[in-house]
Amino acid sequence: MAYDYPPEKLSVYLSDDGGSQLTFYALLEASKFSKHWLPYCRKYNVEPRSPAAYFKSMPKPLNATHASSLASIKKLYEEMETRIERPIELGRIFEETQPKHKGFSRWDSYSSRHDHDTILEILIDGRRPEDKDVEGWPLPTLVYLSREKRPQYTHNYKAGAMNALIRVSSKISNGEIILNVDCDMYSNNSQSIRDALCCFMDEKHGQEIAFVQWPQMFSNITKNDLYGSSFRATMQVEFHGLDGFGGPIYIGTGCFHRRDALCGMTFSKDCLVKWKSKNQMKIEASTQELEEEAKCLASCTYELNSQWGKEVGLKYGFIVEDAITGMTIHCRGWKSVLLNPIRPSFLGLSPTTLPQFLMQQERWGEGLLQLVLSKYCPLWYGHKKISFGHQLCYCHYGLWAANCLATLCYTAIPSLYLLKSIPLFPEISSPWFLPFAYIIISKYTYSSVEYLRCQGTFRGWWNEQRAWLYKRNSSYLFAFLAIVLKLLGLSDQAFVVTAKAADKDVSERYESEIMEFGHSSPMITLLATLALLNLLCFATTMGLQIVLCAVLVLINFPLYEAMFFRKDKGKMPMDVTMKSVVYAFVGCIGFSLLLKG
Incomplete structure (x- = not known):
């Protein structure tokens, strides 16, 4: 107001x-x-x-x-x-x-x-x-x-x-521009409306803009971004790149919409x-008359x-209603714009516990993969409607959950093979080692420099790498399995709201950058099992393989600390620790017997 x-x-x-x-x-x-x-x-x-x-x-x-x-x-x-x-x-x-x-x-x-x-x-x-x-x-x-x-x-x-x-x-005020924000967000810049209108009313390109999207930012991000929730590179680098293909995706909040475009209008020069x-x-x-007239518009029937929900308004049937809605708007000929001023325009709340973060990522991963595997897949639904580059951008986010398969293989298989001293990678003295070294060094050098240029810290970059590993080994794996089961008709999707409220103790640990585990969940159990598996296998020296296992052990240190050393309420629940120890030992013994056989 x-x-x-x-x-x-x-x-x-x-x-x-x-x-x-x-x-x-x-x-x-x-x-x-x-x-x-x-x-x-x-x-x-x-x-x-x-x-x-x-x-x-x-x-x-x-x-x-x-x-x-x-x-x-x-x-x-x-x-x-x-x-x-x-x-x-x-x-x-x-x-x-x-x-x-x-x-x-x-x-x-x-x-x-x-x-x-x-x-x-x-x-x-x-x-x-x-x-x-x-x-x-x-x-x-x-x-x-x-x-x-x-x-x-x-x-x-x-x-x-x-x-x-x-x-x-539309019945009460019928404003031509609609701003939507989530309930946990507040406006941080009183000039945001005027900034958005500058885009919509631009003399050259304003008439083709359907929505103006701001990056999603949070007021409670810790100094080193404990859970990698800020998506610095995505919001500050990738979304700017999307501007060149037709504009960023709609992320569901902090977005000004042209009412006509949101209600199904197709863009034309006229x-x-x-x-x-x-x-x-x-x-x-x-x-009173306005209230009575407008009531029927919000009825169930x-x-x-x-x-x-089909051609008008936000689309139904998808967990990520924002992404599918934005893509169909783009396919109707409209463009979008990213505004990322120095002063953030909208600030929300990021998850303050690891289970909350993983649950949020599971919902996003599941919804985006659902989009790629539906009739609205950008590669064919967007064919000749949006540029090929724009199609690939949507697929890039839509295939987040599918990344779990490769990550899971690199997390578990090399470590298990260490138990039997079986090499999976070239020796350091071999010329074939050079491609691996080049990829690893260039990838992590680029990502760290990119993160630091986005006003992040080196420790924040390390936390983001940990978050990258955790969400691909748990959230995205569960999202991938959920979509497979749905396609087989064995389960239904459910919209899960990410909890953001936290009590005083949880908030204090979060501000001190201490990971919060709190309660049992299958995703936490899986992460703990993989972490213990890496630790148990870390007993043999074998070139690149031991380096990979050592990095995994190092990145999983907060899990070991939560299982064996911490005494606060945010530590790993005892039942999760016990189950993970049993699963890790069974996995190691079973794999050894499998190779022996």
Whole structure:
């Protein structure tokens, strides 16, 4: 709401797919606080304009007047926090609070988060006299939406929620540009809207741009990026390269869309946009009338026998609805643009534990591989629609999960062969050793220099190599198997939301860059087993093979530490350690017997 942009032209929509009264109450409190916060931002040119991030950065007052204003606005914010946190701790809204706003009555027919009517409330309508800030300026429109859900209807996860928002917003404000951000993100740059509009309104190429994508960045990345979550090279190098082929892929957040392109329009030189003020609410309709008219657009039955989820809006049937949607937009002739200013425009939260990170990577790997193996495979669906280079770019990400097979072979087989002193690679004295040495040295030299040029640290690069190994040996392997089982009709895919919340102890270990294992999972067990396998096999000297095994042992040191030395709650669970030891010994003995036979 606090963007540096005319408030009468800005509408903010919150999609609450859980249909929580607590979320509605929090948004209601935020709307009241905005009457004080927005004038403060304008007066002192605040950055960032997320109150939580702003106060966390400990701003220094400009003068005595600013110091007084800062103290007042901070007190108001803390009072709002207290009012929100108390009902959350209780798990329900106070009875005396509910009669104060008619919106709470929307939950009278509420059964569960999977069975309820559409809950739509326009909390702020800039046309109403009471919806002004303390200085008399109009506030941006603010809308709460929880679409209708029924057990007998498929709700299509995030894509379904986005499409419901697209339809509801078309009835209320109908803005030509749509920005979507995830719930764990905040705006870090109040000028982002103006930056995006510079791309859309460019005189030469603006008419062919469907969406403007910002890199995905995080506010809680540690100094050395413990889990390699920042994707520095991908966001700062690869995505810039994609601009030359037609633009970056849509990554699901931090993206400004042209409404017409998102709703299925095919690009042609005749579809020039005349930027006009058509994004205002119906002047003749009251707030209540708008709410009633828009409710049906978020019903379970609205999309039946329609093109929503097929040719209109975000596509259904894919875990990575963002990638498939972006690719089909590109195939309709549109282009996209990457904006990567010095000041990050959007900041989110990265996983703070290894299980969370691996689960997130599994979902991405599974969804992207599903795209490559579907009828929307870039190589044939994009044939003659996008350039061959652009097709290969989509395939590059789509085949992430398939990388697990080669990585797993290099992780396990050379180490196992050490047990029987069987060479798999040329001796160091052999001329055939040179190609291996060239590939290894050039690959790691290039990747380390690239990482350092992207403002990373050497230790951060090493952590990224560890993350590269872990996700390919676990997340991508499980993603690959899940897709194979689905193709064989033996399992169904399920959308898994990555947990981002963490308790105080977990956060402290994360900030100290101590890996968090926490609980048992098949992926952690597999990683621990492979790590122990490498350690057990590290007993023979054999040129390049022992070097590879030594590197694997070194990179797996956090796993050994978590299994045998750590005492904190984030250590490896004992049952995982015991199972991994047994599996590793059985693997070594079984492989030795197999070779002997």
